[in-house]
Amino acid sequence: MTRHIRHAAAFCVLLLVALLVNAVRVQVVSAPEYDRNPANRRPDIARYQQPRGDILAGGEPVTGSRDTGQHLRYERTYRDGPLYAPVTGFASQEYGTTLLEHAADGVLSGADPLLAPLPLWHDVTGAPNPGGDVVTTILPAAQRAAYRGLGRRPGAVAAVEPATGRILALVSTPSYDPGELSGNGKAALRSWRRLNRDPGRPMLNRAVRRTYPPGSTFKVVTAAAALDAGVAGDLDAPTRSPDPYPLPGTRTRLTNGSGGCRNASLRAAFERSCNTVFARLGVDVGVRRMTATAEALGFNDGGLTVPFPVARSTFDASVDRAQLALSSIGQYNTRATPLQMAMVAAAVADRGRVRTPYLVERTTRAGGGVLSAAGARPVRQAMRPMTAARLKELMRDVVEHGTGGNAAIPGAVVGGKTGTAQHGVGNSGAPYAWFVSWAQGARDLEPRVAVAAVVEGAPADRGEITGGGLAAPVARAVMAAVLGS
Incomplete structure (x- = not known):
């Protein structure tokens, strides 16, 4: 009898060991596989069982959370969704996250380990950490001014603070309401399909994710390279530039949109936006020095994040002299995001200093304690200080005497450069209207804001598309909002 009891006990111990081994296999070895299984809703239920942290602009939240009473309990909400969509992106139960909602997801969802004051206690209890908040550098007045200025026209605006790199405005139109994608029902599906089918591409962040030919606004870069290299010196000396200008090694003759460009001085050429003068200057500077100046200003950098990735602005270093001439006036393969041109x-x-732009001032716990702060940003000298001073003078002349008069602000010092960029096969596309600028208030020691605005012109208005006419008033509104804040 005793022998049978021992056998039964040994068998029970064997079963218990087998059970424990299987439990370890399920909970440890196979746990990642079960977590990735689409049929497992537990991670989603846990993720949405508490409100998400907020994104703030100007000290006020532009996001929120709504209790749906469902298994996926809390759903994301947005205040002024279309206005701030190029900053926030969306946080959807069905389609994931984008832009700042994605880049700061760990803090906003509460998953960031820094949010757990007692990690071991959290592991034991399994209680989720409240989501933290993300405080942005966005100035609401500048954001609204850019959005209203663009109106229904496709385009984008980026505004930065020159002395710090803080992004003050980031606007893209047409826009959309991220709240329409927050849930997981039929309404979100309909919105998703409609937005993806829209030819205007409202979910594309044109300010940081689309590159355009910068046109004549790139002449700021060419002028900087020419001044730094000593190819140009006296701003008022003739440049020995023919009109038209034969592109080296070709029979193609480059012309200008305005008169008075033959042998024009650098000052006059900048005011009148003479293609011939800057194409010749670019060729004289050479591809190596032109590339070096462009890259010092941020071109060809594929690693810029703000904290979400920014599309790479390009200046082609493998060009012949004719192609270099076109590249130097912002055409050929030269492409730039609005944020790059604001830089x-x-x-x-x-x-002449370039500061890395950034969008997040700090992240905080739900109770307000600071998790991380922006701190000092990297700085590099992209051009000589004297070159920058001369360019400021040239940009002031454009606003005060040239094609940028629509950007003038009473009582402020404003500098700018217009641009009308051709594109498409045989330049068949409607041009893009550009304006890049900076502004300094009457009581300011240094400029407080730098802006780049681009407006995608309509084919019907092709003859009326100019940077001074379409983009300069948008930039002016943004600069005035910053100076008045």
Whole structure:
């Protein structure tokens, strides 16, 4: 009898060991596989069982959370959704996250380990950490001014603070309401399909994710390279530039949109936006030095994040002399995001220094304690301070005497550069209207804001598309909002 009891006990122990081994297999070895299984809703239920942290602009939240009473309990809400969509992106139960909602998801969802004051206690209890908040650098007045200025026209605006790199405005139109995608029902599906089918691409962040030919606004870069290289010196000396200008090694003759460009001085050429003068200057500077100046200002950098990735602005270093001439006036393969061109204007305003732009001022716990702060940003000298001072003078002349008069602000010092960029096969596309600028208030020691605005012109208005006519008033509204804040 005793022998049978021992056998039964041994068998029970064997079963218990097998049970424990299987439990370890399920909970440890196979846990990642079960977590990834689409049929497992537990991670989603846990993720949405508490409100998400907020994104703030100007000290006020532009996001929120709504209790749906469902298994996926809390759903994201947005205040002024279309206005701030290029900053926030969306947080959807069905389609994931984008932009700042994605880049700061760990803090906003409460998953960031820094939010757990007692990690071991959290592991034991399994209680979720409240989501933290993300405080942005956005100035609401500047954001609204850019959005209203663009109106229903496709385009984008980026505004930065030259002395710090803080992004003050980031606007893209047409826009959309991220709240329409927050849930997981039929309404969110309909909105998703409609937005993806829209030819205007409202979910594309044109300010940081689309590159355009910068046109004549790139002449700021070419002028900087020419001044730094000593190819140009006296702003008022003739440049020995023919009109038209034969592109080297070709029979193609480059012309101008205005008169008075033959042998024009650098000052006159900048005011009148003479293609011939800047194409020749670019060729004289050479591809190596032109590339070096462009890259010092941020071109060809594929690693910029703000904290979400920014599309790479490009200046082609593998060009012949004719292609270099076109590249030097912002055509051929030269492409730039509005944020990149705002960085160019900011470098001129800040004595030739380029500061890495950033969108997040700090992150905080739900109770207000600071998790992380922006701190000091990297700085590089993209051009000589004297070159930047001369460019500021040239940009002031454009606003006070040239094609940028629509950007003038009473009582402020404003510098700018217009641009009308051709594109498409045989330049068949409607041009893009550009304006890059900086502004300094009457009581300011240094410029407080640098702006780049681009408006995608309509084919019907092709003859009326100019940077001074379409983009300069938008930039002016943004600069005035910053100076008045």
